[in-house]
Amino acid sequence: MTAVISAAERLRQGNAVELDGVSKVHGSGRATVQALDGITLSVAQGEFVCVLGASGCGKSTLLDLLAGLEAPSSGTLRLGSATALMFQDSALFPWLTAARNVDLALKLRGVPRAQRPAKVAELLELVRLSDFADKRPHELSGGMRQRVALARALGQDAPILLMDEPFGALDAMTRDVLHTELERVWRITGRTIVFVTHNVREAVRLGDRVVLLTSRPGRVLAEFEVGLPRPRHLDDVEVATLAGAITERLRGEGHGHGRAG
Amino acid sequence: MAAPADLRDHTPAPLPAPPRSPLRLLPGARPWAAAWPKLSAVVLVLVVWQLVVWSGWRPQFVLPAPLTVLRQFAEDVANGELLAATAVTLRRAAVGYPVSVAVGTALGLLVARFRVLRTAVGSLITGLQTMPSIAWFPLAILLFKLSEGAILFVVVLGSAPSVANGLLSGIDHVPPLLLRAGQVLGARGWGTYRHVVFPAALPAYMAGLKQGWAFAWRSLLAGELLVIIANRESLGVRLQFARELSNAPVLIATMIGILLVGIVIDALVFGQVERRIRARRGLASR
Numbered sequence: 370m371t372a373v374i375s376a377a378e379r380l381r382q383g384n385a386v387e388l389d390g391v392s393k394v395h396g397s398g399r400a401t402v403q404a405l406d407g408i409t410l411s412v413a414q415g416e417f418v419c420v421l422g423a424s425g426c427g428k429s430t431l432l433d434l435l436a437g438l439e440a441p442s443s444g445t446l447r448l449g450s451a452t453a454l455m456f457q458d459s460a461l462f463p464w465l466t467a468a469r470n471v472d473l474a475l476k477l478r479g480v481p482r483a484q485r486p487a488k489v490a491e492l493l494e495l496v497r498l499s500d501f502a503d504k505r506p507h508e509l510s511g512g513m514r515q516r517v518a519l520a521r522a523l524g525q526d527a528p529i530l531l532m533d534e535p536f537g538a539l540d541a542m543t544r545d546v547l548h549t550e551l552e553r554v555w556r557i558t559g560r561t562i563v564f565v566t567h568n569v570r571e572a573v574r575l576g577d578r579v580v581l582l583t584s585r586p587g588r589v590l591a592e593f594e595v596g597l598p599r600p601r602h603l604d605d606v607e608v609a610t611l612a613g614a615i616t617e618r619l620r621g622e623g624h625g626h627g628r629a630g
Numbered sequence: 631m632a633a634p635a636d637l638r639d640h641t642p643a644p645l646p647a648p649p650r651s652p653l654r655l656l657p658g659a660r661p662w663a664a665a666w667p668k669l670s671a672v673v674l675v676l677v678v679w680q681l682v683v684w685s686g687w688r689p690q691f692v693l694p695a696p697l698t699v700l701r702q703f704a705e706d707v708a709n710g711e712l713l714a715a716t717a718v719t720l721r722r723a724a725v726g727y728p729v730s731v732a733v734g735t736a737l738g739l740l741v742a743r744f745r746v747l748r749t750a751v752g753s754l755i756t757g758l759q760t761m762p763s764i765a766w767f768p769l770a771i772l773l774f775k776l777s778e779g780a781i782l783f784v785v786v787l788g789s790a791p792s793v794a795n796g797l798l799s800g801i802d803h804v805p806p807l808l809l810r811a812g813q814v815l816g817a818r819g820w821g822t823y824r825h826v827v828f829p830a831a832l833p834a835y836m837a838g839l840k841q842g843w844a845f846a847w848r849s850l851l852a853g854e855l856l857v858i859i860a861n862r863e864s865l866g867v868r869l870q871f872a873r874e875l876s877n878a879p880v881l882i883a884t885m886i887g888i889l890l891v892g893i894v895i896d897a898l899v900f901g902q903v904e905r906r907i908r909a910r911r912g913l914a915s916r
Contacts, residue, residue, distance in 0.1 A: 436814055453814070460811035463911040464829045473825060477816040507912025525815065 380449050385529050385561040386412040386435065391444035392586075393430050404430040406586035407444070414449065414528070417555055417562045419576030421569060421615065427587030428565040432531045435563060453525035457534040459514035461506040467517045468493065468502035474524035492520040495554060512543035516550070523558060530560045534567065545603060548574055552599065569612040569619075574603050579615060591618055694879045702879035703886055711863075712887050718864040719854060720891070722778070726785035727846045733786055734793025734842060741794065742801040755791045755798075763788035763849035767856050781853035788849030789842040796838010800831025833907055840900040847892055 380387055393405040404427040412418045422428050433439040434446055436454040461470045471489045480488065493499050496516040506514055515535055522530055536544045552575065555562055566572050572579045573595055581590040593615060597607050676696045683695045690698075706712035741747045741755070766784045774780035804827050812826035854866020865888055872881035 438810065438813060456807065456811065458807055460807045462808060462811070462826070462829065464832070474815050477821065477825070505910060505912065521815070 380447050381411070383413050384411050384447075385414045385416070385449045386410070386563065387445075387447040388434075389445045389447075391434065391441045391446055393427070393434060393439070394442045395430070403586040405434075405441075406588050408587065408589055410580060410589060412529075412561060412563060414561055415559050417564065417575060417577045419572035419579045420563060420565045420582060421567070421572045421579050421619075422565075422582035422587065423567055423584050423619075426582045426584040428567075428582060429533055431582075431587065432533050432563070432565055435529070435531050448529065450529055451525070451527035452529040452531050453522040453527040454531045455515075455518050455522040455533065455535050457537050459506065459511075459518040461514055461517055461521070463506050466503050466505050467498060467509065467513075467520075470506070470517055471520045471524050474521045478525060488524070492524050493517075495523065495557070496520045496550065510543070511539050512547055515539065515547060519551070519554065523554070523560075528561060530562045532562065532564045534565055536571070537566070537568070544571070548603070549600070551575065569615050570603050570608060573597075573608045573612045573615070574601050581615065581618065691876065692878055694882065699879050699882045699886070703883035706880065706883050706887075712868075712884065715863050715865045715868050715884070716887060716891060718862055719850065719866065722781060722785070722854075722864070723846060723850055726782050726850060727789065727843060729782065730786045730789035730842055730846055731793055731839065734790035734838070735797060737790065738794035738797030738801070738838075742798055752798075755794050758787065759791040759795060759845075761787075763845070764852045764856075767853065770853075771857065776857050776859060778859070780857050781850065784853050785846050785849045789846035792842040792845050793835075793838045796841065797831060797835045800834030800838070801827055803834065804830040833904075833911070833913065836900070836904050836907055840896070840904065843895065843900060844892075847895075851888060 388408050388410045391405060391408045392403070395402045395404050408431065420428055420431060430439070432454060434441055435448070436452050438454075461467075462473070465473065468489050471492050472485055475485045475488055476482075490499065490502070493502055496519050498513060498516050498520065501509060501513060501517075506517070509517065518535070522532075536547050539547065548571070551562075554560075564572075564575060573593075576595050579593040579595060581592070582588065583590045593611065595611065597605070597611070601608055679696050683690065683693055687693070694702075703712070737751075737755070741752055763784050766787050767780070770780040770783045774783060808826055808830055809822070812822050817825050851866050851869075854864045855870055858867055858870065865884055868884045869881060872878070872884060
């Protein structure tokens, strides 16, 4: 991870994340795939940024870079702090109860055993799952599993929370509820959130800012400030209008589908 | 539920309590529900056996009737002979199986961890598994004479590969997403194994342990037929002597004993543990 400079002082004042001309190439030789091409992006501390793009636009690669799971091929990536990552599938450990899943996050970052139970209870309380602490993942609904996953990600206690299409597999009603919950948790915890999605309305519903990525290679196509007051709702006219404009913009780019890489 | 009026008339009023049979209230009722199909199968086997005996296909001193054998079985249990022999055999299993588990687990771990080893011996392990354990005995007897060592050697060779393979397939099939989740949470090196890989591999490892037990038990009995040690009457020795003396009732009674031990250990030990592991993770139970 030579290209990652984790020193906060190198970041511009008030920024949590800065990417400067970051590119990522997967594979080697003939099988090379350019996943990201010259991404320049900054995220302010405490900001909620939604990264929007079609499947295969390198959104997940972007999160892998931010989470430190991979290193950029070129460009610089500066992080003001540690990151936590939440997956589309809850990725909970099926052999652990909800509470133990959250507990593991604390344990792995070295929280002393004596302090953990109270902290776990607090986190489950935050995602409103106190009554389900002793249930295993298979006994929980999809929405509940994502709440546990959120509690676990918060348990990592990293100021930057990365979310990889976390509500993509949920039904519309559950998703709606979780939008509200996430917004509440964001307000309470003051996290910086980078939220990846392919759902335009979801991005407008949640984000302070929406960053539009093209596909193959992933480039920043446009950024939209969402100046709408919170709380918002998916069906708000203003949300729908902005989502429509963004969709237009995406369509204008042909989504990058069918073009030679 | 909004049912059409004409249908509603036929639907019984809000779920009347099902007619409770008094049996249901007894604590033993549930095991009975699970047991009766098995008992019927046993009865069926006994009936077919009796029919074959009556048909006169073989003389009765070669193929005795079920009742004769069961009487012999009861007698052998009562006079302690069968139990003593079972104890001898089980004591060998109690040494051989743990050694197999230790060897198989170590082997599986090493092969999973080091790519070179996998290339070198990965397919060999599967190969060993297909090798009938009885084929090892001539060599084992040359190496260890007619001794406990010869039996142990073959039991371990027969059973350890299953254990190793179970662990290996468990480790190979850890969902990549869980590995990523572990990494994101900060698990590294040994921590990854402890918190992600081993728990995720547990069901496959259990299957390997179970299969390993079956192989150990088979190898052990094969060994006891060939490696006969004086003054130690094991189940295998009883079989061998019964054949030499043409004592068919004792022979078959001993076989029933062997079968029972196998079933009991499989159901009580492995069945229970496996069911618990699977239920915990919400995996379908059979």
